[in-house]
Every structure is written in structure tokens, then in C-alpha cells.
Amino acid sequence: MDKKPSASQAPSERTRVKRYHWLADYDQDTVKAILDASPLAHVGCVLNGLPFVTPTFLWREGDHVYWHGSAAGRLFKALPDQDICITVSLLDGIVVARSAYNFNCNFRSVMLVGQATLIQDEAVKEEKLRNFVNGLIPGEWERLRPLHPKELKATALACLPITEASCKVRTGPPLDDEEDYSFPSWAGVIPVRYQVLPPEPDPRNLPDVSMPEDILRFRLG
């Protein structure tokens, strides 16, 4: 792994990666691939002066990401009046080097910054929520009890354009100082990934209900 600068350019100064800049990538395809690999995201939003970091499910449609929550929530109310930061990170391995200084991890991460908007149109909200559910499990929305209007009203939906985005990706073996390669310590990578286990049916499922094949199409990582 050479420490070459990234071929792509940062979309803004505040998204330009300073540390380990040779791992940086600003390519939209890389950004989108990482966003699509994990529904779990962390949203940073200042509330009462504190930069709250909230885990949430995030999904992408084209050049925007969406996430939802309770319309009564403090964080959703605070969202539109400030610039926020959303980070998606996937741990891919522990990189065991020959020195503690070069210990590392393999990972993929994206950082998005910008101003979020709340989607108010109920029809658009419902469409986006359907895309979220069907993005996790194809066709699932159509199998569910239809949404009540009061449920839609109680749900806040936020949107952020993928305009200011940066990502960092590290793969491969350790990168030790050249003189350390003669040090007699085992080096390598312990790969980690998400594993999807067999579905566990709800004990209260109706006796004549069978599991849709689509449930097995859920992927993560």
C-alpha cells in the first residue's frame, strides 16, 4: 500500500481528509457502495451545545440519504437548523503489525456533512419508508399491514444530499516500517465481517403463515 494522495478531490475543505490522507477517497461510487453496505449510521447533531451521536438506520436513494424517527423526538426537531455530520463505518479486520504504532484496522467509512431537511409531504414520506423496508427485504412492504395515517404523521423523515462526502478505506496486510520486517513477530490480518444467521420466526406467527423467500435475501456488510 503506497501512501499516495487520493486521485479524487475533496468536495469541500471540511470534508478533506487530513489524517491518513492516503486512505481518502472522494469518489461518489465508493461513497455509495459503503452507504449501501450498512444500514447502521451515526448522526451527529448539536443539541443544547452537546454533539449528540445517535445510531440510526440510514438508506440511500440516488444522491440522497434518508433516515427516520419519532416526529416528537428532540433531535429531529433540531436537525434542520444546523449543519450535521453522518458517519457510516464498517470494521473489516484487525491489522496485526510488528509494532504497536502500525497496529491498525481494515475498515470502510463514509462521512457526510451538510444541512438536512425534513420531508413533510405525507405521500413522499410513505414512498421513502416503503423504499427503506423493501431495500432491506425485497417486497416486504406489500406484505405488511398498511400504514395508518397517524403512524405516518408520528414518523419524521430526514434527508441529506450526498454532496459533501469523504470516505476512508483500508484493506490488506499491515504496513510496517521497512526496518521492522526483520523483527521476528507474527503479523497479519484477523478479518471480521457481519454474519446473517437463520431467521427466527415469531412464536406468535399464525399457523398457516410461511416465511417469504425474500427474508433470506437480507444482506449486511
Add this chain to the structure above:
Amino acid sequence: MDKKPSASQAPSERTRVKRYHWLADYDQDTVKAILDASPLAHVGCVLNGLPFVTPTFLWREGDHVYWHGSAAGRLFKALPDQDICITVSLLDGIVVARSAYNFNCNFRSVMLVGQATLIQDEAVKEEKLRNFVNGLIPGEWERLRPLHPKELKATALACLPITEASCKVRTGPPLDDEEDYSFPSWAGVIPVRYQVLPPEPDPRNLPDVSMPEDILRFRLG
């Protein structure tokens, strides 16, 4: 799963869980168990008015958490002058309910808030870094090329006490509206977890170096 209030009390108003408060837990043992389950954490810190969310490795010693990074980094310099937020989240499953409104995920998350301090004492820094490495892989620090003083100097170490902490934990099957249990849709949980794969030796390992058994003791989740 009953929607009962948590038995434990929030340590402060800003750590009191408002949304899904019946999932809240303020018990120190629960907080510590979640922190110990995942080295991956997300640190929220305001820099130039923006609540940056930075993924990092975090480790716990007693009633404190520690994380490290480049001493030249902007975020480490900004840390001590503000209250920050650290969130650790583990996704445990997708909860497929009978309605979109009750779709959910099983998860464990911890939120810590407070003021971080930077550890300046080089001996203490080295001790904590050793605990970090050996916490991931027992005895690994002693097998590594010893740390150079300049490497220790280039490493910033931050510490936050676990005083203001809250966690949320969701487990088990979907919790549908009572009238929805007669709706003929499959419901259940798709469990997910981290999987640790067999270690991949560095192609540049010396021929007479063998993998320490401790490498196989790395656990995640």
C-alpha cells in the same frame, strides 16, 4: 416485552433516554458489558461549528474509556475544551414486524457524555496503549517491536470517565399492536452478529515465525 420504565435511574437529565425509554438502562454493568463487546466507537466533537462524528477504537479500564489518535489531529486538539459524546452501537438483528411502524432492530448501544482529558504523562500513555493492544490480543504487546519514544510522542491519548452514561438494549421478537397479531404476515427476527474469520498471515512474515495462539482469542460482539 413490556413497556415498563427502566429500573435504574439516569445519571443526568441530558443522558436520560426519552425515545423508547422502556429500552433504557443506566446500570453500570450493562454499560460496561456493551463497551467491552465492541472496540468500534463513534466520537462526537464540535469543530468549526460542525458536530464531527469520528469512528475510532475505544477501550475501557475500570470506570474510564480511552481512545488514541494522532497528536497532530485537529479533533484531539479540540477535545478538552468541550463536552463530547461517545456512542458504541452493536446491531444484533432485524426485527420483522407485521406493520412497518413496528419494524425495528435488535441492538445494544451506549452513549457517554462528558469532558475528555488528554493524558500527557508518557509512562501512563504507554501503559494504556499496552492495555489496549493486550485487550484485543492477550500478550501481544510483549511480542511487538518496542515503541519508539517519538512514536509515543506522536500519539494522543484521550480519556473519558463513565459517569454520564445511558444505554439502550432491544432483544427478542417483534412487538406488534395487539390487533395486528391476526394479520397474516410472517414476523420474526433476522439475527446478525460479527464473525471473526481465520487469520491471514502477512506474506512478508519471516519463515520461522509462527502465529501465536493468542491471535485466535480475539473476540468481537
